[in-house]
Amino acid sequence: MTDQAPASTTAAAAVKLSCRNLWKVYGPRPEYYFDTSGYAIDVPGLAERMRREAHVPAVIDVGFDVHVGETFVIMGLSGSGKSTVARCLSRLVDASHGEVMLDGEDLLAMSPRALIDVRRHKMGMVFQNFGLMPHLSVIENIVFPLKLQGIPLAERRQKAERVIELVGLEGREGAFPGQLSGGQQQRVGIARSLVVEPDVWFLDEPFSALDPLIRRQMQDEFLRIQRVLRKSIVFITHDFLEALRIADRMAIMRDGKVVQIGTPTELILNPADDYVARFTSEVPRIRLLQAAACAVPAQGDLSALPAVSADGMAEDLIAQLAKNPDGLAARDGSGAVLGKITPASLITALAALGSEADHDAS
Incomplete structure (x- = not known):
């Protein structure tokens, strides 16, 4: 990830x-x-x-x-x-x-009825305060916006089950908010906002x-x-x-x-x-670097090297390079090799970023 x-x-x-x-x-x-x-x-x-x-x-x-x-x-x-x-x-x-x-539509000019329709179908909202209804179960909290839309029960449950799986709450559908951790409650809030497919x-x-x-x-x-x-x-x-x-x-x-x-x-x-x-x-400057920026052109077959995602962050490479000093193969989303990452190439990329920052500061 x-x-x-x-x-x-x-x-x-x-x-x-x-x-x-x-x-x-x-x-x-x-x-x-x-x-x-x-x-x-x-x-x-x-x-x-x-x-x-x-x-x-x-x-x-x-x-x-x-x-x-x-x-x-x-x-x-x-x-x-x-x-x-x-x-x-x-x-x-x-x-x-x-x-x-x-x-292309001006929200500030919308009538109250049109705005309600937009909120119900096009917007999802999540706040610091989870805003869950304590007397409703996880799945009942999640389907509540769909109930307001008048969507039939079977379709509501089908949509809810998809987002429950997406946020990792399988098995907790019947639990009430008071029985959940803070992180689980926030997942319910996220699922409720996503169930309308905003x-x-x-x-x-x-x-x-x-x-x-x-x-x-x-x-x-x-x-x-x-x-x-x-x-x-x-x-x-x-x-x-x-x-x-x-x-x-x-x-x-x-x-x-x-x-x-x-x-x-x-x-x-x-x-x-x-x-x-x-x-x-x-x-830290290392947090600005993606793995792709640390890769150098591949020399020979890299299939034996551990693969890392090219859009991963450079700071995550340090522990992997410590275990694999011969290097890592940077691959794009399709699995194609973009280059090889070594301890030296990582240091070089960081040095270049630091030089760029110093130049901009001056």
Whole structure:
């Protein structure tokens, strides 16, 4: 299993979800600032003006795209606005201004009935609070969204059994939430969100309430599920190491604004400012390397060497190379050999990454 989301082709993928000029303002008259018949939006000074006039701009002029099959992570410290953005995207909270498009449809312009239909059929949501109904069994919790859709019992159970297997809860179908561990309860929440087969999956700090060992196991499960389903995902976290493991691209927020968007490697090697640099300063450079970057052209027959996935992470190779100093064969998803990884080639790749980081810093 790889330790990071597989390399994405998001640059070429279609846009699934997007937002433009998104604002969420709390206060007595937030709509006043967006009356375009009387005022043009002066972004540099508008947020400060709102604060002076007893308003709280929680989300300030945010814009980005989420591509088909992409895991897009939004991260920031507490109060940065990341969860509010996710709630505006799903319209759990109504934005004060802007545009949110899902498959080309403006969610902010939808009627309540149309929005309910979209939520029931196109969106899945998982939160830090598992939100399970304690009087319902595992399978009853999972099928609840399908019951709301009016899907027949037999079909509900068939769909539920598929996602129960996907999240590894076989044999626990009849258990109640109080009989499950925290990790198992979160798996139920994940299964419930997936049973509707959503187009877009929102996860708001879904693992932060779990202890570190269970949290890493759930990250592994998330990566495994995403490799199978390739959903378009908006994932909220305050943990950069978690984001590093799962993100195709990520946005870092501060005080309601998006500071920088890019791949984890881009953010680490080319931080936009000191704030982003502080977020990424403790990340070991080896966590940026995939196995493919450590491979050298194959010489001769490599069939006798242990195989590793080319999209696996370099840090996972250390223990394997210690046991196999002659090297490892890096193979792609089809099993084709891409090259040989040796202790020397791993060190060379790490040195090159360090040189690139030093060059960018200078």
